[in-house]
Structures are given as C-alpha cells and as structure tokens.
Amino acid sequence: MNLWDATALAVTFGLFAGIFALARKRVNFSVLTFIGLFLGTAVGVVFRNHVEYVQPIGRIYVNLLLTIVAPLVIVSILSSITSLGSTAQLKTIGGRSVYWLLSLNLVAIFLALGTALLVGLGKGANLATDVDTRSLDSIQKPFTDVLIGFFPTNIVKDISENNIIPIILVSILVAVSCSVIADKAPQKVAPFKALVEAVREIIYRAVGFVISLTPYAVLALTAAFTSTVSADTSQLWPLFTLLVVAFVVCFAHTYLVNGVFLRTSANVSPVAFFRKILPAQVTAFSTQSSAGTLPLTTSLLRSRVGVPSEIAGFTAPLGTTIGMPGCAGIWPILLAVYAVNALGIPYGLSDYAVLVILGLLVSIGTAGVPGTATVTATTVLAAAGLPLEVVILTLPISALADMARTTNNVTSAAVAATIVARKEGRLDDAIFDAPDADVTTLALTAPDDEPTPADAAQPDDDALWGSLPVGACAIEPSPRERVGAR
Structure with a gap:
C-alpha cells in the first residue's frame, strides 16, 4: 500500500468525521455539501495523484445513485399517472x-450559437485532423437506430442498463392502462x-x-477530480x-434564462428557487450525472x-x-x-439552421449520465457533415x-417541473415560501403522508442524517395537493 495514498484515505475519513459531527449539530444540508466540495478540492491539491483509495468512495456513491434511478422513475411515473384522477390530466401534464x-x-441552442x-x-x-477516430465508432449511431432504441424489446435489460426512455415508455403504458381501467372499474x-x-x-x-x-x-469525487487534473496546460491553451x-x-x-422563465411563466422568485435546489446543483456539478442527481432533484421539488409529487415524479425524470x-x-x-x-x-445561414434542428432532435432521448455530451456531439457533427476529430481533440476539457x-x-x-406545476394550478406556494426544509429528512417521508411523531427528528435519525431545526419536517402537502395525489 502506497504511503501517500493511505495518508490521503486517512485524512479523507477524518474529514468525513468532521462533516458527520456538523450534521449532528444540524448544519444545513447545502452548507454540508459545499463544505465537502471545498474540502475535496483541498485534498486533491495536497495529495495530487495520490487518491487511489479515495476515488472508489465517490464512484460507489454514483453507483448507488444510478441503482435507484430506474426504480425511482418507474414508481414515480406509475404513482404520478395513476393518481392524476383522469387521462385528461395526463395529456396536459405530459x-x-x-x-x-x-x-x-x-433557447439554449440559440444562446450557444449566438455567443x-x-x-x-x-x-x-490550429486543429490537427489526423486523429484516429475509431474509438468513436462504438458510440456513433444513425438517427434511425437511436429512434428504434427508444422502444424496448427487453425491459429487464433496459432497467439494468438505465435506458430511461424505454423505462419511461413501458411505465407510461402500464400506468395509462391502469388509469383507463380505473375510469370504468376502479x-x-x-x-x-x-x-x-x-x-x-x-x-x-x-x-x-x-x-x-x-x-x-x-x-x-472532488478530491479525485482535482488530483488528476493535469498540471501541464500548454496543450490546452x-x-x-x-x-x-x-x-x-x-x-x-x-x-x-431559467430565472426569466421562472419569473414570467411560474411567477416565483428565481433567487429563492435557486437557493432551494442548490443541493441538487452541487451534486450535479460534482457527479456530472443528471440521472444520478434525479433522486435529490425530485425530493427538493416536492419538499x-x-x-406536487405526481408532477415532480413525471417531469424531472423526463x-x-x-x-x-x-x-x-x-x-x-x-x-x-x-x-x-x-x-x-x-x-451559411441554412447550415446553421440545420444545426439548430439537429440540436433539438438529439435532445430527445439523451441519457443523463456522465459522458453523454460526447455522444450527442458526435451525433450532431456526423449528421452535419463536420469532422468527428473535433470531438476527440476537445476531450481534455470535456x-x-x-x-x-x-x-x-x-x-x-x-424549472420545467415548476412551470408545469404552476400552469396546472398545482404549485404549493405555502411550501415554496416556507423556510427551507432539510431534504434528508423530508426524503424519508412520502409526500402525501401526514407527518407523525415517528417521522419527526428523533435522536437516532439526527445521529444518522443531521437535519435542520426541529419542526422542519412538519411541512404538510396542501389540501389541494393531497386531494390531487390520492
């Protein structure tokens, strides 16, 4: 065992103990996440190229997140659609x-193109074009193959590989069938x-x-990434x-852009909104996985x-x-x-118009996992007739x-889930205007349940998770939300 690698692991566990102690003292979850971000950066700088034993910890967490993505998507969509009350609501929300x-x-496409x-x-x-692009062959697929892949032939295989589109389609099929039957014979x-x-x-x-x-x-995760960033940046200039x-x-x-959409389409404070979803943003920034961040995103949207859970559980996975x-x-x-x-x-102008269309099309069925931007960029450049070597040349900064x-x-x-909730008349302003609740506590309580004393912050729960001041988990769904979710 390398001494420096072992020391880095020991220091990391020591910092873990410090974060745990802060959690016991009810430090805000967002603050704890930011503390982890800064401490990880410090560990990566101090133990450059010596975090071999620290890196697996972050990967295990990402694996855990990805493990619960498929079950969460399935149960969220089934619960959301079957609780909508009618197939008409499904059409509007979907x-x-x-x-x-x-x-x-x-809007993002036009913003990127204009900038x-x-x-x-x-x-x-000075781009070199003599790069071997055979490594891209395995991820480059014709659009027809991508479209066919949306429709599953083995849903068990799709679940094991976190192929979200087929999972969503099968879940919607089962849930809609249930709703149609419920309309006639509940x-x-x-x-x-x-x-x-x-x-x-x-x-x-x-x-x-x-x-x-x-x-x-x-x-x-931050320690592992910071440690492996190359010190030689001359080739990256x-x-x-x-x-x-x-x-x-x-x-x-x-x-x-999202702030403008929130203010004009959802009529909520962008500053307050960004503060409330900050833990999800930090997690996304660190894990580089939209699907892996999904459990935290849906919890924050609800709590x-x-x-409402049926919209958060439908729009966020989508x-x-x-x-x-x-x-x-x-x-x-x-x-x-x-x-x-x-x-x-x-x-010319027509060529750029094609780029806009391609960017919109490729966004249908994009996988929310690390590295997916390489796949989408390869698809767009190939369809536009541009050299794929550019994708490889930009991998160092990707x-x-x-x-x-x-x-x-x-x-x-x-933001999309929040706007949909507002347009449906289902956004609970009482929850939005309330002090931020601790997501690690509220995530343990199903959104439609009446909080009980057992759900409140008990000593054992505090020792395990940490939370905000007592009473933070006592936010109840509004009567309107409870009726719609039943």
Whole structure:
C-alpha cells in the first residue's frame, strides 16, 4: 500500500468525521455539501495523484445513485399517472412537460450559437485532423437506430442498463392502462394502486438513505477530480476559449434564462428557487450525472419548491432524457461552430439552421449520465457533415465542461417541473415560501403522508442524517395537493 495514498484515505475519513459531527449539530444540508466540495478540492491539491483509495468512495456513491434511478422513475411515473384522477390530466401534464423541456433547450441552442458566432469561437486554432477516430465508432449511431432504441424489446435489460426512455415508455403504458381501467372499474385496479403507493414509500425511504451521503461523496469525487487534473496546460491553451465560453453559456442559461422563465411563466422568485435546489446543483456539478442527481432533484421539488409529487415524479425524470440543454443543446453547437471556424469550413445561414434542428432532435432521448455530451456531439457533427476529430481533440476539457453542463441540465428540468406545476394550478406556494426544509429528512417521508411523531427528528435519525431545526419536517402537502395525489 502506497504511503501517500493511505495518508490521503486517512485524512479523507477524518474529514468525513468532521462533516458527520456538523450534521449532528444540524448544519444545513447545502452548507454540508459545499463544505465537502471545498474540502475535496483541498485534498486533491495536497495529495495530487495520490487518491487511489479515495476515488472508489465517490464512484460507489454514483453507483448507488444510478441503482435507484430506474426504480425511482418507474414508481414515480406509475404513482404520478395513476393518481392524476383522469387521462385528461395526463395529456396536459405530459404535453406541457415535453413542451417546456424542449423550449428551454431551444433557447439554449440559440444562446450557444449566438455567443459562439459573436466571439468567433475557434478562429486562430490550429486543429490537427489526423486523429484516429475509431474509438468513436462504438458510440456513433444513425438517427434511425437511436429512434428504434427508444422502444424496448427487453425491459429487464433496459432497467439494468438505465435506458430511461424505454423505462419511461413501458411505465407510461402500464400506468395509462391502469388509469383507463380505473375510469370504468376502479375496484379492479385498487390493489395494484395500493401496491404502487406502498412501493413508492419504500423507494423514497431508500432515496433518503442515499441522499444523506451526498456531502461525503462530493468530498471524495472532488478530491479525485482535482488530483488528476493535469498540471501541464500548454496543450490546452487553444481550447481555453472554448471551455470559458461553455461555462459562460451554461451558467447564463442556468441562472439568467431559467430565472426569466421562472419569473414570467411560474411567477416565483428565481433567487429563492435557486437557493432551494442548490443541493441538487452541487451534486450535479460534482457527479456530472443528471440521472444520478434525479433522486435529490425530485425530493427538493416536492419538499422545498412545492411541486406536487405526481408532477415532480413525471417531469424531472423526463428531463433526464428530453431537453438536456447543457449536453444536447449548448455543447454540440459550440463544438460545431468551433470546428467550422478552426478549419475554415464555409457555412451559411441554412447550415446553421440545420444545426439548430439537429440540436433539438438529439435532445430527445439523451441519457443523463456522465459522458453523454460526447455522444450527442458526435451525433450532431456526423449528421452535419463536420469532422468527428473535433470531438476527440476537445476531450481534455470535456470533463471540466461537463460540470457546468450537468448543472444546467438538472436546473432546467427542475424549472420545467415548476412551470408545469404552476400552469396546472398545482404549485404549493405555502411550501415554496416556507423556510427551507432539510431534504434528508423530508426524503424519508412520502409526500402525501401526514407527518407523525415517528417521522419527526428523533435522536437516532439526527445521529444518522443531521437535519435542520426541529419542526422542519412538519411541512404538510396542501389540501389541494393531497386531494390531487390520492
């Protein structure tokens, strides 16, 4: 065992103990997550290239998150659709969810395209085109194959591989069938609906367990990433502008564009909203996985923002595969403009219009996992007839850019869910205006349940999770939400 690697692991566990002690003292969950982020950066800098034993901790957390994604999506959609009350509500919620997710991505595409053209992204860069692109062959697929892949042939295999679109389609099929039968003979599907609700409570309890580990995982993930960042940046200077533009555009869309949509379409305070979903943003920034952040996103939407469980459980999972403005909108467009300018490729207005359409199409069925931006960029560049070598040449900065891209993806999905809830007249302003509740506590309680003394912050729970001041978990769903969710 390497001494430096062992020392890094020992220091990390010592910092874990410090975070646990702060959790015992009821330090805010967002604060704990940020503490983990900063401590992880320090560990990575001090123990550069010596975090071999720390890195698996973060990967285990990501695996745990991905493990509960499929069960969460299935139970959320089944519960959401079967509790809507009628198939008419499904049409409005489903249609509005897709509309707002794609609308946010379309704005992101135009923002990326306009910014890239304005700064002349890629001009002056000397791109080599003699790179072996065989490594991209395995991920490059024709659009027809991608479309066929949306429809499952083996749902068990899709669940094991977290293929979200097929999972969503099968879940919707079963849930809609249940709703149609319930419209005519509710007693026939009553046992099934009761089973779904019971499983939902179990899954939410499991989600709470995993979410509570976020500050520790953020520390380990940040340490591993910071430690392995190359100190030799001379070869990255030609790409530095691309990285800066990617961060600027992603964060401009995350906060400015989404803020405008929140104020004009949902009539909520953007500042308050971003504060409430901050733990999900930090987790997305660290894990670089929209799907992995999904459990935390849905919990925050229900417990802090006031989005009903049936909308949060439908729109947020959908947002991990449709829309995805960071990975499917901004990044492919930036790479395309970078390639056009760097290689001096003649490009006209019609060509850029095709890029916009491609960016919108590729956002349907995007996988919310680390590295998906490489797949979407490859698809867009191949369809646009641009050299795929650019994707490989930009891989050194892609991991850095993925932090901003994933934060944008997660935020936009949460914004879409909030807007849909407002348009449906279901956004609970009492929850939104209340002091921020501790998501690690509320995630353990199914959203439609009446909190009981056993659900309140008990000493054993506090020792395990940490929470906000006593009473934070006593936020109840509004009567309107409870009626709609039953």
